[in-house]
Amino acid sequence: MNHQDHVALLARGITQGEGGAWADLGAGTGAFTLALADLIGPHGVIYAIDRDRGALAELRTAFVSAVPQAELRVQVADFTRRLELSDLDGIVMANSLHFVEDKTRVLALVRGYLKSGGRLILVEYDSDRGNTWVPHPLSFETWKDLASEAGFVDTRRLATVPSRFLHRIYSALSLVS
Numbered sequence: 001m002n003h004q005d006h007v008a009l010l011a012r013g014i015t016q017g018e019g020g021a022w023a024d025l026g027a028g029t030g031a032f033t034l035a036l037a038d039l040i041g042p043h044g045v046i047y048a049i050d051r052d053r054g055a056l057a058e059l060r061t062a063f064v065s066a067v068p069q070a071e072l073r074v075q076v077a078d079f080t081r082r083l084e085l086s087d088l089d090g091i092v093m094a095n096s097l098h099f100v101e102d103k104t105r106v107l108a109l110v111r112g113y114l115k116s117g118g119r120l121i122l123v124e125y126d127s128d129r130g131n132t133w134v135p136h137p138l139s140f141e142t143w144k145d146l147a148s149e150a151g152f153v154d155t156r157r158l159a160t161v162p163s164r165f166l167h168r169i170y171s172a173l174s175l176v177s
């Protein structure tokens with residue numbers, strides 16, 4: 001996938017140039033952080049969280065060399081523990097929730113960081129069968145039920161892209177009521 005594919009997966013969940021405060025949980029080297037930055041534009045702030053310090057250092061470098069966009073704040077942290085985040089307009093979790101077996105507890109934390117009407121955009125492999133590299137993926141159908149159990153509403157698919165690995169990747173938008 002290239003940058004345009006990353007943008008396309010998020011685009012229908014974000015109004016171009018809307019700004020606001022967003023977090024990317026499990027940002028890694030920033031493929032989706034950069035896409036998010038392009039979409040929210042220069043008036044936004046993005047908290048990029050990952051437990052991998054090296055990946056975040058790469059993300060910082062990539063961000064600096066990209067077109068000036070949203071403000072970036074990186075933080076080395078474990079998103080399965082409570083983070084210092086609140087009143088966010090949105091959260092992106094791209095290919096990171098599948099590392100968590102007990103998703104309910106993490107989703108309760110995630111929901112608590114969002115303001116009323118806030119958005120969670122999930123990007124995941126459309127599969128309920130994991131492997132060594134993707135231990136606990138969840139199909140869109142499973143996500144719909146889980147998101148509802150976790151108190152999110154209006155969960156809908158935004159986009160899908162074919163993947164040689166586990167067939168395809170979807171993005172989905174859920175709201176905090």
Ligand SMILES: C[S@@+](CC[C@H](N)C(=O)[O-])C[C@H]1O[C@@H](n2cnc3c(N)ncnc32)[C@H](O)[C@@H]1O
Nearest residue numbers: 026027028031050051052078079094095096099
């Ligand atoms: C497959 S990478 C995805 C990176 C990026 N979101 C993307 O889609 O290109 C998963 C990332 O999630 C991070 N991660 C997994 N579990 C985490 C946790 N509990 N806390 C923080 N980061 C985590 C990993 O360190 C890794 O950088």
